[in-house]
């Protein structure tokens with residue numbers, strides 16, 4: 001059995017802790033033979049445990065404590081600590097692993113409630129489960145969500161070489177906004193969401209660039225955001241935003257502008273990883 005989970009990009013600018021899309025980069029786990037102790041074979045970072053300390057197993061055991069140990073092969077092209085949902089992908093893999101090995105028959109809603117309780121906010125785990133564009137709210141220990149197809153487009157990920165931990169990036173945020181600021185910030189988010197649902201990417205992208213909840217406070221941690229956004233605007237990108245807590249920057253693109261944009265971004269910094277992705281509309285897959 002294999003379980004495949006997509007990368008995700010949270011926030012889409014103003015949809016802070018609420019909106020996310022799934023992307024065509026994947027974590028794949030292959031469940032191999034049962035054994036006495038858990039063994040996770042991977043060629044990811046040396047700091048990722050290969051025994052039951054691995055987040056995959058920790059999550060699975062949190063869902064069902066008496067799961068039989070297995071050997072598992074783990075591969076991933078989702079970069080770690082770059083704002084593309086790498087830890088969420090492992091959490092979803094762990095929940096699905098428990099679901100299948102433990103014959104739990106969990107619903108999407110049950111998986112989402114468990115994953116959000118672990119992660120603290122739903123904007124990566126929800127699109128990782130559902131695919132496409134997900135708008136979710138986590139209140140009183142309950143997730144309410146809507147999944148929708150995201151309009152066709154290219155997505156360019158500008159992935160800096162340095163990691164940025166979510167914890168550090170959240171510490172840069174203010175503890176309060178004024179009532180007036182909150183009204184303005186939420187109106188921008190509301191129009192962004194409505195525009196995506198209408199298939200209006202030019203308007204959605206414009207709103208993605210007007211976030212008032214977090215990007216300005218994080219700018220000192222991602223100084224390249226302003227330069228990348230300027231290029232995106234000059235080259236006809238729909239919208240450019242900080243992916244999750246950063247440092248990756250995502251550009252939502254009309255496909256005929258992608259090549260020219262890539263050239264401009266390479267000219268800006270040839271050492272940065274640039275991936276051209278699409279939106280994964282399916283979410284977690286088991287095969």
Ligand code: HSE
Pocket residue numbers: 010011016017018121123124166169170214244245
């Ligand atoms: N919404 C979260 C943030 C996503 O921006 O901090 C990262 O986990």
